[in-house]
Amino acid sequence: MTSTFAAALNLGLRRALEDDPKVVLMGEDIGRLGGVFRVTDTLQKDFGDNRVIDTPLAESGIIGTAFGMALRGYRPVCEIQFDGFVYPAFDQIVSQVAKIHYRTAGHVLAPMTIRIPFGGGIGSVEHHSESPEAYFAHTPGLRVVSPSTPADAYLMIRQAISLDDPVIFLEPKRRYWDRDEVDFAALDRDPYPLERARIRRAGSDATVVAYGGMVRTALTAAEIAAGEGHSLEVVDLRSLSPIDFDTIEDSVLRTGRLIITHEAPVFAGLGAEIAARIAERCFYQLEAPILRVGGFDIPYPPAKLERHHLPDPDRILDAVDRTLAA
Template sequence: MTATTSRVNPNVSAATARAAAKAANENQPVTFGKALNTALADSLVADDSVVIFGEDVGTLGGVFRITDGLTARFGPERCFDTPLAESGIVGMAVGMAINGMRPVIEMQFDAFAYPAFEQVASHVAKMRNRTQGKLSLPMVIRIPYAGGVGGVEHHCDSSEGYYAHTPGLKVFTPSCVEDAYLMLREAIDSDDPVVFFEPKKLYWSKEQVDLEQLARDYDAKKSAKTEGQARIARAGSDATLITYGPSVSTALEAAKLAAEEGINLEVVDVRSIVPFDDDTVCTSVRKTGRAIVIAEAQGFASVASEIVARVQERCFHSLAAPVLRVTGFDIPYPAPTLEKFHLPSAERILDAVDQLQWEA
């Protein structure tokens, strides 16, 4: 963002500003971060066994404020800070889950979760299988992930592939405010461990969503399930953009631009990477006959690669063109001034659309 001059217009009187603020309050759009925060609070209310901990999640409310106010409202026994040790946080959560709790833990940033990888891969993922179902680990590992926020090194990794590759874990990633709320509630209520990826560039994004109504519907079990359910983020007919998390908004932007040129793109938001919804993805591709998979993570041996493989195995005879990928390059995540060259952009997606062997 470039430096700007004051956004305050001196010509607007104080009274007008107050009236505008009041109107805005009544019709306040909700941020993605607030939806997550509300989901955590509602889960703490709904289930006494839910407990939240991590680094800076207590008094501070998390470096992204996702746990803001929870310690004050629910007490330090329900939401508390731990020593600075990711393996310790995950390992302690394993023990608490063994002993009847539902821990929801925060890894402060994607790449800071790596010290905990042994606990995740060797225990979180395997405990149920190891014990023939006798020990389940209902726990959620929240990971703010991906780039687009000008973060320095180790703060922008798209690490979902490591976890998606590990049997026994579920991997969710919401891309809109409504899903942020519903998917986190569902993750916390799951009897399996869920690695919950939060696209950090979306934390401040706003939508007009009635969180109270969402909560009432969820508590009354009226909400549609999101686990294992992809979402059609935009209906279209000419080609399918398959994506998730931070790239959904980019895909939607590309679809909007394509529509101006008369190409009608469908956008599928995977949401639940594990378990994966083959049906929704493949139904869309069979309908359009063309597909591009988009993700920020480096493409080699990635979730995007897996989706391409699944689509061609299942939709080969419906395809008019090879399934393409638009992903991050196979490089370590770049420094802030260079990240725009690395991340999938609407333009790069449209270039890929052009390559889908359209008939002349």
């Protein structure tokens, strides 16, 4: 069937609620309203307000309460309404949620999923378009994932909720209305591993690694490059911690060149870790320096300027020209 990204997430949450009575959804306006992006639409009506809970506007309270519920055997799924609102809960996440398993020598689990709409592209006001993934990927004890398609949105939210690890689930908000064909039954029968990257487009001249909202942009760049006679391989990272370096390495060994793109600022972003690891693994096979294309090192700009800030196909193609000319 055809599904939007948001509708696929909704179905994944619905299936998780049906499969396990210990799954509980929590967040601001997720019940009667269905969330600001309508991802949880109709779920409170169908499952009741004891399982789809409208919380106060207090992110630290949401995560702290969910953490206590997780310790008691529940599987809470928290929605942070916008990425820039997660910081009041940052201490709870990195100091408590991420560390409890290690602190208790494996005896206590925190099976929590924290959903965060992230990234730009929707013309929002301040604090509504952030890219905080590097903060969480840097924290041992957290899994960090980001789907880029409706199919992965459905599959990965179900996988995240079923894990005994805490998961930061980053949803590219500008892709909520993307629509694609999805075979949900096939995804249930043969699920793709959560921690594995995917080759979204095969190519031979250079590898482009992207995740979340940037995957579609990278594919657009690859389509344009093909018209200019260049073959780009696009790797969708999917899991940001842990990272599937093996898939990236295999691709770079075929192409000899690597470009990494993300919306977050380039400095100390996820692209830096990928570049360092691949340089270690593929130094003698690389035919050009590894290049990164990301947001600028500034606070997220006003809505009318965000198109200049976000990486677009032209900026990726400029990196392609530079790497092919090296």
